[in-house]
Amino acid sequence: MAKGRVSGEITQKAIREASIRLIARHGYHGVSLRTLADEIGIQAASLYNHIENKQDLLFVLLRGIMEDLVAEVAQKVAQEQGTLSKLCTFVAAHVEFHARRQPEVFIGTMELRSLLPENRLVLVALRDRHEELLQSLVDAGIRERAFSVPSARVATFAILALLNGVANWYRKNGRHSIPDLQRMYVELTLNLLGTSPAVQELLRSRDFTQPPPAATGVKGSRRSPPAPAP
Amino acid sequence: MAKGRVSGEITQKAIREASIRLIARHGYHGVSLRTLADEIGIQAASLYNHIENKQDLLFVLLRGIMEDLVAEVAQKVAQEQGTLSKLCTFVAAHVEFHARRQPEVFIGTMELRSLLPENRLVLVALRDRHEELLQSLVDAGIRERAFSVPSARVATFAILALLNGVANWYRKNGRHSIPDLQRMYVELTLNLLGTSPAVQELLRSRDFTQPPPAATGVKGSRRSPPAPAP
Structure with a gap:
């Protein structure tokens, strides 16, 4: 047994x-x-x-990835105090997840359209929850006059696109480590949000060298997904 | 005849x-x-x-889209003087193309992997040319101390991901016009590149209200591509 x-x-x-x-x-x-x-x-x-069948296989796969992303990022953000710290943690956790579980994230992006409508709705609801967490941090930063952007909604879309892009070019044995990526993307995101250099200096002193959590995704997949176009 | x-x-x-x-x-x-x-x-x-066949159909379709993007953007950039003006023009032209020809761009991103290796190489070479133009502008801005980013290469990837994201959420009859998008993405990109508010103010006075060139893409396609995940 x-x-x-x-x-x-x-x-x-x-x-x-x-x-x-x-x-x-x-x-x-x-x-x-x-x-x-x-x-x-x-x-x-x-x-x-x-x-059950092929559609169910895809659904279970994509739902699992998205649930992990939403839960991991939200949990880390909840442990932080203050909008800027929460925002930096969101970025670092999202980037780390997209690098560590790159092949799965790549499929998640490509195959959302292959889900049956009722399955797709479940994924979109999860994604919306993740997006709303980021949007709430951007809104809070604007209220606190820490961020200056033309539109909180467009900035939220822009940040997510920027961060998701990691999964398109990151290579496990490439020139940048995951902590390198986290540090660079935190800086780029803070730039994008129009924060002052002093705030950025403060936050750049954060430690991104702790090891990432044990990978639960696929290990050793050698095939890189096609690079993004254009 | x-x-x-x-x-x-x-x-x-x-x-x-x-x-x-x-x-x-x-x-x-x-x-x-x-x-x-x-x-x-x-x-x-x-x-x-x-x-010729189905593969050739896809290849001709994707090559045409990419050639148009590369040529349109490069031509507009070449007409400008100075790194900052060229950079803003790159952003505005790329965003306008991605909104105007959204369904095609969406396919371009999704189906690059479906091209035969020899066809894919052609597309990648075109994409690299586009990427190199942006990278050269980012490099020039760093040399001129107008931009401040952790890595020119990563900033280039980040900007392209950010701008490509437009094709995932833009809706023709949505709340933002194409000139709105151009203005917002120029501001976000300048932010991301760490330019000073004074420079940005100067460049925000640019006129994005001129009508886009006549669309050569598909008109009236009502189906929106699936939203990006996650």
Whole structure:
């Protein structure tokens, strides 16, 4: 019994990792359950012991990524005091997540459109919650006269696009470490929000050298997603 | 003869518009040439009078979009004097293009991975040229002490991600006009580059109210691309 459960968990993990690899390369519509089973080395029929169907597989994958992002970032932000500290923590946690779990985030961006409408709504609600947290920090910073931007809403979209971009170019063995990225993106975001150099100097003294939490995503995936266009 | 050519051009346009609509909705791998022919209302076999094959159709589509972007932006930038003016023009032209030709740009981002390697190389070379133009402006601004950023390369990636984000949320009949967007993104980019408020004030007086060039992209496509995740 115990052995059955362990073996089931191993298969679940193999399905997850193979799906991410295949969907990143061929897109959701370009991957059949047969290809997935071949990649893992099991019979196509056996897949149904582990997943409902292909759409459900995608949904569970994307929902898991988004739930992790929203929860991790919100938890870290809640531990901080003051708008500026919270904002910097949001940026650092979002960037760290996007670098550490890059292949999954990449699929999340690409395949949202492949979800059935009712599944997509769940993802959009999660994403909205994340966006609202950032927007509330931008709003607070504007009220406190720490930030100066033409529109809080557009600045929120702009910051998220900027930060999400990390997943498009970050390479695990590239020239920048994750703490490097966190430091640079905090500085760029504070710049973008029109904060004064003095405030930035203060916040640049933050420590981004603590090790990131243990990765729960796919490890060792060697394939980089295509670079963004244009 | 003239009639044949005119009818051929109409079919080419119909193929182009239907491809963009269908690929945006279902992804490249999710669209068959039969579906495309049905959408236009011609026989599948007749498609081959107009296109080589499905891969070539995608390649011609994406290359055309990227060539237009690179040429339009470079031409406008070349007409300006001075790093700051050139940088602002780059931003304004890139944003205007991404809003005006949003459905095509969206496909360009999503389907780069669906190109055959030799076709993808062509697109990447075009994109690199665009990126290098921006990078050269950021480098020049740093040399002239007008910009202050942690890394010119990362700032270039960050700016492009920020600007590309426009295509994910802009709605033709939404609350912001294209000149509004241009003005806001110029301000956000100047902020991000750490320019002084005085410089920004000077540049904010630029006129973004001139009408954009005649659209060459798809008109009247009602379907919005899925919002970005996360």
